Amino acid sequence: MTRRLVLLAAFVCYTSAAALFQVPEAETLHKLAETPSKDVPSDAAALGYAVDFSVSASTTTLNCLKSGGYSVVFTRAYNPSGSGSFDRNSATTIKNANTVGLGVEAYITPQPKSKTKTGAQQFVEVYQGLTSSGIVIRSAWIQVTSPANWYTNSTNVNFLLSMINQARQYGVAVGIYTSYSDWYTITSNYQGLPSDILVWYYNVYASGVTGESAPTYTDFRPFGTWKVPTVKQFAQVESVCQTTLNRNVYTPGIPALAESEVQKNKAPVVGGFIRQ
Numbered sequence: 001m002t003r004r005l006v007l008l009a010a011f012v013c014y015t016s017a018a019a020l021f022q023v024p025e026a027e028t029l030h031k032l033a034e035t036p037s038k039d040v041p042s043d044a045a046a047l048g049y050a051v052d053f054s055v056s057a058s059t060t061t062l063n064c065l066k067s068g069g070y071s072v073v074f075t076r077a078y079n080p081s082g083s084g085s086f087d088r089n090s091a092t093t094i095k096n097a098n099t100v101g102l103g104v105e106a107y108i109t110p111q112p113k114s115k116t117k118t119g120a121q122q123f124v125e126v127y128q129g130l131t132s133s134g135i136v137i138r139s140a141w142i143q144v145t146s147p148a149n150w151y152t153n154s155t156n157v158n159f160l161l162s163m164i165n166q167a168r169q170y171g172v173a174v175g176i177y178t179s180y181s182d183w184y185t186i187t188s189n190y191q192g193l194p195s196d197i198l199v200w201y202y203n204v205y206a207s208g209v210t211g212e213s214a215p216t217y218t219d220f221r222p223f224g225t226w227k228v229p230t231v232k233q234f235a236q237v238e239s240v241c242q243t244t245l246n247r248n249v250y251t252p253g254i255p256a257l258a259e260s261e262v263q264k265n266k267a268p269v270v271g272g273f274i275r276q
């Protein structure tokens with residue numbers, strides 16, 4: 001699985017390298033035109049740009065994002081409402097992203113307080129929802145934010161391990177979307193995760209363009225098992241391509257090989273676009 005991810009991730013770099021310097025143009029799509037545009041710091045040249053949102057995206061929207069220099073879209077595959085359910089919007093976004101040649105990753109917003117479903121069961125719903133839509137799932141990111149949505153004891157870690165173990169049984173690579181502070185609060189800085197699990201962290205000062213942090217990893221502090229991040233969300237609740245979304249930078253993989261890996265798959269693919 002790891003090798004396949006590396007191969008596939010290459011596709012992202014292939015597309016992002018060319019598109020990277022167009023990213024600032026996406027800023028012009030923001031409604032807050034009076035906001036001074038940020039210079040892209042020098043070390044941002046090594047990173048790709050991505051967005052995340054939970055609504056379903058049309059090919060028109062995804063083509064717009066691609067033209068704006070974004071290489072990957074993260075789509076929500078699990079809706080935590082009630083006791084949680086597969087989010088069908090993700091199937092639409094994944095298929096459309098494959099159609100327009102945009103990398104696509106799935107994130108899971110779990111329902112850790114579900115009375116009826118374990119972490120494993122929630123992952124099964126994601127897996128079955130995607131595969132029954134004809135989608136091959138290679139990786140998924142589990143959202144561990146908003147402490148109010150979690151318990152305040154070791155149940156949280158058990159829930160996470162249950163979900164992660166189920167994913168691994170399916171051969172699906174796992175990443176965690178969290179922050180230093182959320183991970184401390186929700187898991188008491190759990191350090192027992194397998195070392196191949198990647199971290200996607202966020203840091204913003206407020207919603208919107210004026211609340212962005214730098215699109216770099218310079219503010220990353222090690223926590224949990226992570227010494228380096230793989231994705232950073234630096235902007236939340238912005239409008240790009242008429243879609244309300246969050247913006248991210250990520251570490252791209254190696255170009256050409258991944259592209260061929262994508263072409264080998266006849267079915268739409270989600271995941272494996274971020275370096276493993």
Ligand SMILES: *[C@@H]1O[C@H](CO)[C@@H](O)[C@H](O)[C@H]1NC(C)=O
Nearest residue numbers: 150151152153154155156158
């Ligand atoms: C954690 O807290 C919840 C809610 O108070 C409780 O139902 C559960 O039994 C607790 N779990 C452990 C392991 O203490």
